[in-house]
Amino acid sequence: MKQEEINIHEDWAADLRNSDEAAFDKIYAHFYQRLFAMARRFVSDPADAEDMVAESFIRLWKEREHQKDWSAISIFLHVNVKHRCFDWLRHQRQRTKHQDRLVQLLESNADDLETNLVRLELFRLINEAIDRLPGEKMKEILLMTYRDGLKPSEIAQQLHISVQTVKNQRVKAVKLLREAFAHQPPLLALLALLEWTS
Amino acid sequence: MADAQHIAHLFAMSLAGVLSDEDKQELDAWINASDDHRLFADEVNDREVFLSDLQTLQPGYLSDREQQTLARIKAELFPEREIKYSMHRIHFLKTTWFRYAAAIILIFGIGAYLWNTQQKAKPLITSTKPVPVKNDVLPGGQKATLTLSDGKKIELNNAASETITDGSLSINNNNGQLVYGQTGRGEINGSVVQQRDNGKIAYNTMSTPSGGQYQVILPDGTKVWLNAVSSITYPTVFTDENRTVTINGELYFEVAKNIHKPFIVKVANQQITVLGTEFNVNAYTDEPVLKTSLIEGSVRVGSQVLKPGEACINGKVFITNIEQDVAWKKGVFSFSQADIKTVMRQIARWYDVQVKFVGELPTGKLTGKIDRNLTLIEVLDLLSQSKFKYTLEKKVLTIFPANTSK
Numbered sequence: 001m002k003q004e005e006i007n008i009h010e011d012w013a014a015d016l017r018n019s020d021e022a023a024f025d026k027i028y029a030h031f032y033q034r035l036f037a038m039a040r041r042f043v044s045d046p047a048d049a050e051d052m053v054a055e056s057f058i059r060l061w062k063e064r065e066h067q068k069d070w071s072a073i074s075i076f077l078h079v080n081v082k083h084r085c086f087d088w089l090r091h092q093r094q095r096t097k098h099q100d101r102l103v104q105l106l107e108s109n110a111d112d113l114e115t116n117l118v119r120l121e122l123f124r125l126i127n128e129a130i131d132r133l134p135g136e137k138m139k140e141i142l143l144m145t146y147r148d149g150l151k152p153s154e155i156a157q158q159l160h161i162s163v164q165t166v167k168n169q170r171v172k173a174v175k176l177l178r179e180a181f182a183h184q185p186p187l188l189a190l191l192a193l194l195e196w197t198s
Numbered sequence: 199m200a201d202a203q204h205i206a207h208l209f210a211m212s213l214a215g216v217l218s219d220e221d222k223q224e225l226d227a228w229i230n231a232s233d234d235h236r237l238f239a240d241e242v243n244d245r246e247v248f249l250s251d252l253q254t255l256q257p258g259y260l261s262d263r264e265q266q267t268l269a270r271i272k273a274e275l276f277p278e279r280e281i282k283y284s285m286h287r288i289h290f291l292k293t294t295w296f297r298y299a300a301a302i303i304l305i306f307g308i309g310a311y312l313w314n315t316q317q318k319a320k321p322l323i324t325s326t327k328p329v330p331v332k333n334d335v336l337p338g339g340q341k342a343t344l345t346l347s348d349g350k351k352i353e354l355n356n357a358a359s360e361t362i363t364d365g366s367l368s369i370n371n372n373n374g375q376l377v378y379g380q381t382g383r384g385e386i387n388g389s390v391v392q393q394r395d396n397g398k399i400a401y402n403t404m405s406t407p408s409g410g411q412y413q414v415i416l417p418d419g420t421k422v423w424l425n426a427v428s429s430i431t432y433p434t435v436f437t438d439e440n441r442t443v444t445i446n447g448e449l450y451f452e453v454a455k456n457i458h459k460p461f462i463v464k465v466a467n468q469q470i471t472v473l474g475t476e477f478n479v480n481a482y483t484d485e486p487v488l489k490t491s492l493i494e495g496s497v498r499v500g501s502q503v504l505k506p507g508e509a510c511i512n513g514k515v516f517i518t519n520i521e522q523d524v525a526w527k528k529g530v531f532s533f534s535q536a537d538i539k540t541v542m543r544q545i546a547r548w549y550d551v552q553v554k555f556v557g558e559l560p561t562g563k564l565t566g567k568i569d570r571n572l573t574l575i576e577v578l579d580l581l582s583q584s585k586f587k588y589t590l591e592k593k594v595l596t597i598f599p600a601n602t603s604k
Contacts, residue, residue: 007237025268032264054267054274061275098244101237110234114202119238121206 010068016064016073024064028057035081036118037123042085042102054089056080078113079141080105137161141169204478209242254462264532267411313407333590335574338426338548340374341410347400347434354404354412364402367434376404376414388477393402399437406447409550416443419454420461425526426547427482448480453495471498478524487511489522529570541598549574554596560586 015023032053040048056077060067065074085108089099093165099108105112141155152166159166204471208225211217217225229239243520272279325411342354346364359372370377381431413423416438428447435461439539453461453472463470465481475495481488490499491509500511509518531544538560542553548570562585568577574595578588587598 012463028268028271032267033260036263050263050267054271056275057267057271061271101240105234105237108233110232112234113232115238116204117202121203122242125206125210126353150262150596160457180438 006070015074017065024057024061026162027060031074031077033115034120037120037157038078039081039085039113040080040104040193041116041119042087042099043162048088052081052084101141136172138169139164141173209239213242271444306446307407325389332576333592335549335551335593337376338409338411338550340412342376342404342406342412342424343373344369344376344448345403345405347402351432364434365400367400369402374413376412378415378417385596399433401431401433401437403429405552408547416441416454418456418459421452423450423527425449426550428587440470445479445481447482448478448526450478450524452476468499468500473497477504482525482543482547489523490520491518491520493520493524523578525567526570531568531570533564533566537563538597539587542595545574545577545595549577549595551590551595556596557599558600560597560599 002051012026016027033060035053035056036049040046041051043049043052051068059071059080060077063076067076086103089106092099095103106183137159152170155166156163192196205225205228208217208221211221212225215556219230222235222366222485229235231266231593257380262504285375290602322527340355343354344354344362346352346362348364351360354371359370362369362371368379377471404412404424406426406428408410408427410426411424414430415421416432416436417434418441421573422430422443424430425448428445428449430445430449431441437457440462441459442464446465451461451463451472453475455473457473461472463479465479468488470490471475473496475497476493477495477497478491478493479489480491489509489511490497490504492504492596494506497504499512502510502513502515504510504515507517508515519524519534522532531541531548533541539555544553551574564581566578572580575590578590578595582588586600589598591597
């Protein structure tokens with residue numbers, strides 16, 4: 001963590017204590033995604049998960065004067081969201097085994113900060129990889145296969161290409177995606193493994 | 199605390215089935231470090247759980263949510279303000295989930311799972327046909343111009359097979375390849391005919407335009423590949439004691455063995471002498487140096503003798519990255535610590551566009567490979583990566599610094 005980053009965060013924390021709404025917005029932007037991702041881990045209904053995050057931020061504003069520093073804000077938000085998740089889980093009538101384990105986790109008060117970030121990052125990598133599939137045709141063929149459940153012959157018919165092309169494109173796409181994941185340093189573009197160094 | 203990005207990357211590789219043993223050890227260690235980590239690893243490997251999470255963790259979805267939730271928060275904190283936001287809960291678009299879940303399953307090779315669970319429900323949003331991007335430029339193709347010994351010019355395209363005649367000589371043009379009679383002699387009625395006109399040797403020239411590439415098999419069987427904006431002039435028959443050709447641009451040679459007749463390449467003010475070999479010459483006038491790279495065999499550049507894997511620039515010999523030097527022939531751009539101007543020169547030649555730079559030049563060096571068969575916009579999107587912005591109008595590509603506000 002760069003010194004500048006730390007300083008900026010502490011500035012925001014100070015401004016929040018002084019009821020600066022802009023600082024609140026920045027803090028929100030900084031934490032929203034990871035808090036939502038965390039809530040979604042415990043709470044299967046995305047709308048409910050969103051409620052929890054929203055409520056926590058509302059609490060934060062209401063208790064802004066008591067937030068000592070950046071670390072305090074981070075802990076406040078995470079703990080707040082987790083408590084709500086815990087309540088939500090306990091109120092579920094029938095829990096799955098997985099949900100039981102989640103309850104256990106919450107009860108153990110484990111520090112899951114890192115895991116949240118890993119989750120967020122993993123999904124980002126995957127989304128990025130798909131997004132970077134070259135050409136609309138390849139993406140379209142993939143989606144038609146798995147989203148619409150079409151057979152290669154049906155896809156070929158719709159897209160006016162040969163069945164072999166459909167099959168080839170699918171094989172190629174999977175190969176590219178695997179290749180993309182296989183390379184160090186971190187995943188970048190498909191086909192082109194590009195890295196700018198300055 | 200291990201770097202979250204690094205661990206995420208390990209998980210991604212694990213899901214794709216490409217985790218090395220060393221990395222697996224590292225990932226296992228992380229997983230076993232705590233209950234939380236273990237639980238997370240189980241979630242990732244449990245398709246149902248993982249995919250249901252994936253639904254909502256998509257960039258577009260997240261940012262929409264983010265904005266709306268903030269509006270909601272403000273509306274509750276400051277009711278006196280008039281803040282608009284949609285009151286009802288937004289219902290989750292199933293199609294969005296399928297779109298990504300499907301692709302993920304594809305990556306992780308568990309298509310069977312999806313077949314089992316997928317309902318044949320009609321998607322809410324019907325798929326639209328992909329729209330070609332306007333102003334995009336197709337990659338280069340097989341294009342060249344052949345100038346015959348009498349000066350007549352013929353356009354060579356990737357068209358069907360054709361035979362071109364030059365005097366009494368027959369040349370075959372087929373699928374991006376121009377082929378001369380293998381013996382190097384024109385034959386009419388079984389007797390050898392020398393291509394001489396007033397005692398002069400007849401020459402042909404093949405040249406490629408911007409956005410073109412071609413291959414020619416010379417009268418002695420030597421194969422030559424021409425990159426864009428390149429040319430080669432050669433006699434229609436190699437009658438001299440040497441086989442001499444003159445070139446410009448970037449060409450790849452596979453020279454036919456003939457110990458009795460050295461193959462000589464004249465370029466700029468240099469001379470490359472060859473004995474049955476494969477090498478690449480990069481002699482673009484707008485590139486800073488003339489580079490000759492040897493793949494196989496033996497060449498003498500000026501007075502320097504090269505061994506395979508070596509290149510010669512300005513009389514200096516050194517080990518070169520051969521893969522990179524000949525990448526163009528394999529249909530790939532290959533860059534190693536290349537600055538943006540170098541990159542754009544290659545782009546300009548292949549896509550036949552003019553490149554302009556406005557404002558500060560983006561700094562940074564590029565390393566990597568790109569398929570030459572992509573369209574220009576596809577390549578630019580891969581290249582730009584927040585390092586620069588661009589506009590493409592007709593055949594002019596303008597590069598702006600990344601922080602330009604549009």
